[in-house]
Amino acid sequence: MKLTDDITLRVAKLSGIRLTEPETAAMTRDLGAIVGYFDILNELDTAGVEPRAHILPLVNRWREDVVTPSSDRDELIANAPARRDGYVAAPKTFEGGGSS
């Protein structure tokens, strides 16, 4: 298939990445070559073949529900680049006032 800048920009948005114009062109070229090559998968007859997500013969695994100590709060948030009043600080999700 042929990749276009439009597809590249849509996939960049899905990936949470902003590309400059030259980056977009380069990405369309690189991904286009990669995806073009990947079309050799179409040579395979996969009719009726189960898509195998996992290689181990595992379904659900159970363990006893045991209470264990949880993490220390200060230690947990120490890695956040911005903190306020013992919380991780982040930009507002919604604009405007009102109660939460």
Next chain:
Amino acid sequence: MSGKSVMGGGYGEYSAYTALELGAMVQSRQVGVEELARAALDAAKASNGDINAFITFSDDVAMSQARAVQSRIDSGDIPSRLAGVPVAVKDNISARGVLTTCASLILDGYTPMYDATVVERLRGAGTVMIGKLNMDEFAMGSTTETSAYGPARNPWDTERCPGGSSGGAAAAVAAGVAPFALGSDTGGSIRQPAAFCGVTGHKPTYGAVSRWGLVAYGSSLDQIGPIARDARDCAAAMTALSGEDTRDGTSMPYVFDDSAVLRADADALKGLRFGIPREAFETGLDPSVKSLALDAVDLLSDLGASVEWFPFPMFRHAVPAYYIIASAEAASNLSRYDGIRYGRGAAEPGLTLDEAIVRARSEGFGREVKRRLMLGNFALSAGYYDAYYNKALQAKTLLRGEYDSAFQRFDIIITPTAPTTAMRLGESLDDPLAMYLGDVYTVPVNLAGLPAVSLPCGFAGDGMPAGMQFIGRAFDDVGVLRAAVAYQSVTGWHKEGYHAAV
């Protein structure tokens, strides 16, 4: 060669010894654990200007572990064959209180508050962690050039890459700086750098070693494993690492026992059935790497193994299937990086939440990571899911089927580890597809979840080391390492480059 070689144990007086030799020296109290740890740290620091194998040195952790191990040894308690031996760990494996960057700016300054299970187990085995190793960013790359901390270099020729993504691990071991190291292997990231640096690297069966605390890339493919000077050291490390871990739902109740492996000699090859996939030797393989692998096959046959060629038609479909699956899983796994909870944020007032996240990701991820996240999201997106992602999962089923039928006739499958020797720095980054195709021998093994060890099999026309891999049945890690120890008991390739200690 164009660069300089820094092989030969020039960085420290213990460079010439294997991990098991050092363990024996420490446990018989010929050398103190702290002295050995200090020497390893000094050697690692002295080497870093040449090979840039380390991102972080963990002096404090090392010295406190060393003191604890020494007092255990002094009281007659020797927790494992590797007790007292220094080890270095790839920087995508979490260690409490030690920077863990994945060689990415987006994790700049991130310090985990817990140890990965493997780090815990290494400590339990009495080893001493001296630092965190350079790698391709988030383990995405085959040269260690995508690191935000600059490329690692190959000790055999510092103008060449050490391979990747565990390039720092292979370089540190080859240079005699770390007696052994932990890497991770999603599509060859332990085996290919081991081959490029002339050392031995084992990718365990999927599920044999806990992934808890390994920063996720492709969760259905990722495995942690050892890189060392020889297969004996890899076996000793596997004994420390294996075992079920309830914190990793894919960890299996498998216990690796090194005793049969360490006893192996050439006799272990008698009657062993090796299969050689015909397609693996047909095209795209450097002629001198090919002839070295075939020399090894001849030697195995001379020593009483049976060797037989067989067709493996799925061979060329593994690279596309792998890159689709690994990238799709990466797109999902790496969606957690938002620059808010950890790492480097875009702390600029006035940005909306979305803008801040996009800014942090656009500035924090390098080019190759962005490429794979986008490739993964492409393969998962509406309209392309069936043609790419689902097709890749079906290819994976077919591939595993081909391995399963091959393993009804053979004990071990043998291929080169990589089609070339180590590339020159700067040679690979502009053609990602060509770089992906270089993973042709390693990625099928991850898709099928099998164990494989890469071991040195000679020096190619350019003077650089070449590697071959022994691939085994699922959970026959003992079988492949036993065969590797047997091969190394009659060959000297893995000893090249190390001179006697000062």
